[in-house]
Amino acid sequence: MEIWAPMQLLSLVLLLLGIVLAVSGIRLSGWIVAWILLSGALLLQGFRSTLSYLAEHGGVDPATYRVANDWMGLGFSLLIVASMYLMREVFAKHRHAEDKLSIVSTAARDAIIMIDHAGRIAFWNEAAQRMFGYSAQEAQGRKxxxxxxxxxxxxxxxxxxxxxSSTGQGPLIGETLELTGLRKDGTEIITEHSISAVEINGEWHAIGIARDVSGRKAMQRELEQQLDELRRFEKVAVARELRMKELAEDNRALRERLPKAGRK
Structure with a gap:
């Protein structure tokens, strides 16, 4: 009986935990539920071993042992199958999530980059490859x-x-700003970055979405130059117009004085 007490207590705890989870509406990871089922299967197998030991030493009659062992064997098999099924579902969801992330990141026109708590690149999509010239194999793992x-x-x-890396905070987090980037060939580009922080397994990671705005900035500079030229032209035109008005006034005044001079 001393052997049965702790096993019965553990079995009761697992049973109560399962009931609480079933009625509470708490959403747990499939991994946790699978491990609970697997632990229950291993616990049940322990009961079977204990029952076998007791049967061999006369603690349980053979008929009772056969019935209990059959039911425990069935329960053990069901728990193993259920835990394996859940684990397979978890793996499938992870693969599906990775496939969706891969599709989205591949289709994205903006560079998507994630760095870990050590500042090393953990994710580098195709747009980042085109923007900076490094392949994913070259970039991942580099600072x-x-x-x-x-x-x-x-x-x-x-x-x-x-x-x-220690706080998950910084002046760039949550902001959209322009930064100078360096391409593989050594040329510099102007990039517009949006940076977010995410905590993974207790460590802070940064996710950046970058867009090459070098072309837009060059066009903006060209427009500003054209506007400067228009402003200079406008100033010259206005000055010329004012000068023409002054000359017209002088000419009118001169014509008015000429007749008077002739009469004298």
Whole structure:
């Protein structure tokens, strides 16, 4: 009986836990439920071993042992099948989620980059490959600041990320701002970044969505130059118009004085 007491207690705890989960509406990970079922199967197998030991030493009559062992064997098989089914479903959902992420990230026109708590690239989509020139194999595992940040900005970037990795906060988090990026061929581009923080397994990761706005900035500079030229032309035109008015007034005054001079 001393052997049965702790096993009965553990069995009761698992049973009560299952009842609470069933009626509480709490949504648990499929992994947790699968492990509970698997633990129950192992516990039931322990009961069978104990029952076998008792039957061998005369503690249980053979008829009772056969019935109990058959039912426990059935329960053990059902629990194993259920736990394996749940694990298969969890794996399938993870694969489905990864497939959806892959489809979305591949179709995205913006670069999607995730770095881990050490500042190393953990995710690098196809748009990031096109934007910066590095393949996913080349980028993953590399430190982001050493890969795409120009040398003159790296010290400040390292300091800022050191603070972010411990708190998940920083001046760039949740903001959309323009940053200078460095391509594989050494050319610099202007990128518009939106950066978010996410906590994974107790460690802070950063997810950035970047867009190359170099073309837009170049067009904006060209428009500004054209506007400057128009403003200069306008100033010249206005000055010329004022001068023409002054000359017209002088000419009118001169004509008015000429007749008077002739009469004298």
């Amino acid at each position: 982001l600041h050493e890969l795409i940040v120009p040398q003159r900005y790296r010290s400040d970037s390292d300091k800022g990320f050191a603070a972010f």
